[in-house]
Amino acid sequence: METTLAIIKPDAVARRVAGQILQRIEEAGFQIRAMRLVRLTRAEAEGFYAVHRARPFFGSLTTFMSEGPVVVLALQAPDAIGKWRALMGATDPAKAEPGTIRRDLGTSIERNATHGSDAPATAAFEVGYFFPGIELA
Ligand code: ATP
Ligand code: MG
Numbered sequence: 251m252e253t254t255l256a257i258i259k260p261d262a263v264a265r266r267v268a269g270q271i272l273q274r275i276e277e278a279g280f281q282i283r284a285m286r287l288v289r290l291t292r293a294e295a296e297g298f299y300a301v302h303r304a305r306p307f308f309g310s311l312t313t314f315m316s317e318g319p320v321v322v323l324a325l326q327a328p329d330a331i332g333k334w335r336a337l338m339g340a341t342d343p344a345k346a347e348p349g350t351i352r353r354d355l356g357t358s359i360e361r362n363a364t365h366g367s368d369a370p371a372t373a374a375f376e377v378g379y380f381f382p383g384i385e386l387a
Pocket of ligand 1: 302307311340341359360361362364365366367368
């Protein structure tokens with residue numbers, strides 16, 4: 251069993267497709283271990299995406315991620331990290347496979363509906379970033 255951190259980004263929450271995304275998560279067989287609705291400050295978004303701080307899109311990305319509420323989830327399944335990234339599809343919705351969340355619900359390479367951890371070490375950091383010191387359900 252593996253746990254990954256998923257975020258339903260501000261674009262998807264604002265467009266009222268969070269429920270659709272949660273349904274896809276449940277139908278794919280993930281167990282939801284923890285879930286919160288939270289509005290990130292700019293500083294919190296910068297801390298979360300610190301690995302990208304040298305990228306040209308860092309300012310725009312952290313402004314976007316703090317523009318409205320997000321739904322943050324800890325998802326558990328066998329190979330949860332890869333399984334969730336496959337369900338999301340490629341970063342750029344235009345390049346994502348048909349039927350993936352980003353292809354169906356994302357609108358640009360930045361406003362791409364969801365986030366997923368990319369490796370066990372980042373998943374551990376990211377789950378701890380949002381769910382520190384609490385028992386996961
Ligand atoms: P995430 O980490 O959000 O799951 P990812 O791992 O597919 O996405 P990363 O390379 O980690 O992609 O980029 C983090 C986020 O930064 C992307 O999801 C997207 O919102 C934004 N982003 C990535 N590349 C660009 C770009 N070229 N221009 C604008 N925003 C971008
Ligand atoms: Mg990433």
